[in-house]
Amino acid sequence: MKNKISYLRLDKNYHKIKKKLFFFLDRIGNKGDFILAKEVGIFENKLKKFLNSKYVASCANGTDAIEISLKILGIKKNDEVITVANTWISVANSIINIGAKPKFIDIDESLNMNILDFEKVISKKTKCIIVTHLNGLPCKMATIIKICKKYNIKIIEDCSQAIGSKYKGSYVGNFGDIATFSLHPTKNLGVFGDGGFISTNNKRYYNKFITIRNNGLINRDNAKYIGRNSRLDAIQAIVGLLQLKNLKKCISIRKANAKFYNKSLASLKNFIKTPNFSIDKDVKHTFHRYVIICSERNKLFKYLIKNNIEVKIHYPLNIHEQISFKDYYTKKLINTDLLNKKIISLPIHENLTLRDLRKIIKLIKNFYKKKIFS
Ligand SMILES: Cc1ncc(COP(=O)(O)O)c(C=O)c1O
Known part of the structure; x- marks a missing residue:
């Protein structure tokens, strides 16, 4: 398309x-x-x-x-x-x-x-x-x-x-x-x-x-x-x-994209929690995925898809919610269940252009500014 x-x-x-x-x-x-x-x-x-x-x-x-x-x-x-x-x-x-x-x-907010x-x-x-x-x-x-x-x-x-x-x-x-x-x-x-x-x-x-x-x-x-x-x-x-030769470059572009998203989405902190680059100085992210935790997730998801942005949810069903695992669900996983309903993976790959990133950010800002969900 x-x-x-x-x-x-x-x-x-x-x-x-x-x-x-x-x-x-x-x-x-x-x-x-x-x-x-x-x-x-x-x-x-x-x-x-x-x-x-x-x-x-x-x-x-x-x-x-x-x-x-x-x-x-x-x-x-x-x-x-x-x-x-x-x-x-x-x-x-x-x-x-x-x-x-x-x-x-269970998990915490770092996922x-x-x-x-x-x-x-x-x-x-x-x-x-x-x-x-x-x-x-x-x-x-x-x-x-x-x-x-x-x-x-x-x-x-x-x-x-x-x-x-x-x-x-x-x-x-x-x-x-x-x-x-x-x-x-x-x-x-x-x-x-x-x-x-x-x-x-x-x-x-x-x-x-x-x-x-x-x-x-x-x-x-x-x-x-x-x-x-x-x-x-x-x-x-x-x-x-051949791909290994490109790996370091791929990671550095993904990190730069993540930095750009984090900076641009900072003004929406009441609606979106952006991923931390590192939860402490020992930990360094490579952004295989850029996952935001957001309010009105389902509506934002639909809005972005409608506007031709291919976003994903990783994963729509947690493992313990799958039918195949019904015998292994022991007790409630409070954060796992809660965060699962708030996550969206935005495009972060190394072939995105600055124009692509700006368009995605603009749409997200638009969504919350106009309160398209209310
Ligand atoms: C966290 C994790 N573990 C295991 C696997 C399984 O790898 P594969 O699909 O190569 O069997 C994947 C791949 O999707 C994964 O993301």
Whole structure:
């Protein structure tokens, strides 16, 4: 649609790397080596260097990265795994798929887990926590690590939305036992299909992961573990390598866009809470999403859509409200439920123009000035 401002412009990302991509595709095609090929190893090494971690192993998607990590950490039937209900549903599906139970913890206004509630939800069955750095904002890992040490709880850092975000000067993905990442096309680092990877500083976890992702095989003919097929292919590795070159630029544009929004929307503080760049000096956001907490959410949402601005809600239904999770809804999640009705994700991507941003801001100001909702 003409004049529409899209939530994402993945087509533009494709055009940025198209020429080089075609060159490398031809090279891969001519070699005829497609799965777990040399390019996959090169991509894993570059990610390792980027994150400054000891080991990186790719896999077919971010959900597999979580599920295989849970298995490697020894999470079993009836164990409890703590997570939040406002993250992507596959996090909780992974917990259930390995036979464990998700235990949802409430969130605070940062939209990340409320660490003050953490100790309250721990029981003897709690064996692991999956910490999602939602929207690109890191959780306060120091407190989480301290509590996990006290109760012997394993940590999976779900960095799917937070590649490049920093906590206490280091990239997220270096604070738990294993960190998981999604390479879904919509992520700040995305490929042109599905993809994912783990990062860890533990050699044993790494070795087990690369075996399980390849049907448990330690060589062509011998299987040590029950595994699965969760391999990345050479073509996605090439896309990943080319996109990785643009990642720092992509993050800095997103931050600049967020700064512009925050400044421009500050006058609406009675109606809108804009996201904090950092909840304290240790935490650095990368704005995978720019999520505002606002009054009259549904009306503002409709108004922006009507005016050709593609906004989103992440996510319209929290996990514990999904029919598939009706047996796992234990107790009320007050902030999770409340904030879910107030959030809107505005376009923040690196292909927005200043004109686009100004138009979105003008419409939002118009909405509240004219009290279109009253
Ligand atoms: C927070 C979070 N965790 C896990 C995933 C799962 O990743 P994938 O879609 O690659 O399986 C996603 C991706 O949407 C995500 O945003």
